[in-house]
Amino acid sequence: MQKAVVDAVLQYGTSVSASRMLSGEIPLHLELEKAIASFIGADDALVYTSGHATNVSTIASIVGPPDLILHDELSHNSIVQGCLLSGAVRQPFSHNDWQEVKDHLIKLRPKHRRVLIIVEGAYSMDGDIPDLRRFVELKKQHQAMLMIDEAHSIGTIGKTGRGVCEYTEVDPQEVDFLMGTLSKSLASCGGYIAAGKEAIELLKYTSDSFIFSAGITPANAAAALEAVRLLDKDSSYVKRLQDQSNLFLKQCFDKRLNTGLSKDTPIIPIQIGNSEQALALGSYLYEKKINVCPIVYPAVPDDAACLRFFITADHTDEQIFETVQCIAEGMKVLAVGKEYGMCMSC
Numbered sequence: 001m002q003k004a005v006v007d008a009v010l011q012y013g014t015s016v017s018a019s020r021m022l023s024g025e026i027p028l029h030l031e032l033e034k035a036i037a038s039f040i041g042a043d044d045a046l047v048y049t050s051g052h053a054t055n056v057s058t059i060a061s062i063v064g065p066p067d068l069i070l071h072d073e074l075s076h077n078s079i080v081q082g083c084l085l086s087g088a089v090r091q092p093f094s095h096n097d098w099q100e101v102k103d104h105l106i107k108l109r110p111k112h113r114r115v116l117i118i119v120e121g122a123y124s125m126d127g128d129i130p131d132l133r134r135f136v137e138l139k140k141q142h143q144a145m146l147m148i149d150e151a152h153s154i155g156t157i158g159k160t161g162r163g164v165c166e167y168t169e170v171d172p173q174e175v176d177f178l179m180g181t182l183s184k185s186l187a188s189c190g191g192y193i194a195a196g197k198e199a200i201e202l203l204k205y206t207s208d209s210f211i212f213s214a215g216i217t218p219a220n221a222a223a224a225l226e227a228v229r230l231l232d233k234d235s236s237y238v239k240r241l242q243d244q245s246n247l248f249l250k251q252c253f254d255k256r257l258n259t260g261l262s263k264d265t266p267i268i269p270i271q272i273g274n275s276e277q278a279l280a281l282g283s284y285l286y287e288k289k290i291n292v293c294p295i296v297y298p299a300v301p302d303d304a305a306c307l308r309f310f311i312t313a314d315h316t317d318e319q320i321f322e323t324v325q326c327i328a329e330g331m332k333v334l335a336v337g338k339e340y341g342m343c344m345s346c
């Protein structure tokens with residue numbers, strides 16, 4: 001990976017210095033897009049310099065004021081900003097509640113030119129996965145478009161890390177827009193949209209963040225390309241990540257720690273139920289050299305405060321056993337979680 005990055009910098013320099021529409025396109029950009037599309041099973045892909053800009057600009061390009069967007073209430077900020085910029089009518093729905101989406105579609109579909117449903121492949125706070133088949137059924141029944149943000153699902157879920165379509169056995173061709181970031185499993189910085197050829201062609205000429213922003217750097221393009229190739233060639237990284245995530249979750253379960261909705265993803269939040277206590281437990285663990293981010297009010301309601309763990313393929317079994325043991329001990333020492341009925345004696 002590092003060699004590919006160094007080679008790219010030696011060949012193309014540190015910046016492409018311009019929009020790809022002008023002189024900023026290098027062959028690596030096209031190779032990367034081809035590799036992403038082929039990895040995912042889409043016809044084509046387009047790469048942007050940031051994942052956030054990818055969502056904002058794509059959503060604002062494909063819908064406008066006569067249209068309706070239905071998005072999960074836990075959607076990432078970049079999705080909400082894209083919705084606001086588009087000028088479309090925006091209707092959030094309760095987390096993962098496809099039945100509510102159905103009700104909205106029955107009531108609102110006839111009033112709008114286009115409808116875009118947006119879900120995430122894995123949710124970054126709760127570590128849960130939507131029932132994608134239901135959303136695909138609904139989009140077909142109501143002639144809507146479906147967009148999935150795979151920031152947390154690409155490279156992590158599905159047998160070979162191809163994301164939520166692989167996990168739910170949905171044909172990726174049934175999804176209109178598959179968005180992802182290059183900054184998580186793909187070890188780089190930037191974002192992509194994978195979609196049909198015509199949709200990608202449209203975005204190339206209408207998407208402001210693509211047209212009016214320099215192309216991604218040679219180093220970032222090379223890093224992401226190498227990461228996609230590695231994932232494509234060898235799914236053992238994904239298997240290891242999934243094994244370690246399951247081990248962590250099982251340990252938490254055995255110690256009766258409340259991991260909320262988390263299932264089959266490397267995002268495992270431990271619900272503490274109070275911001276002050278989440279911060280105290282975070283500091284306790286930091287002293288023990290365990291680095292975890294407390295998620296506290298106002299990012300979440302106070303009673304949803306948690307410690308959110310991200311498991312990686314590099315975490316060892318010993319680290320996982322020790323961490324879960326330390327969490328349980330810390331909860332006991334600090335009397336955390338008592339009034340929430342969590343295990344105090346493990």
Ligand SMILES: Cc1ncc(COP(=O)(O)O)c(C=O)c1O
Nearest residue numbers: 050051052076078124151181183
């Ligand atoms: C769900 C989701 N979408 C989009 C983004 C934006 O991606 P990037 O950080 O690459 O700009 C993030 C970043 O954390 C995210 O979690």
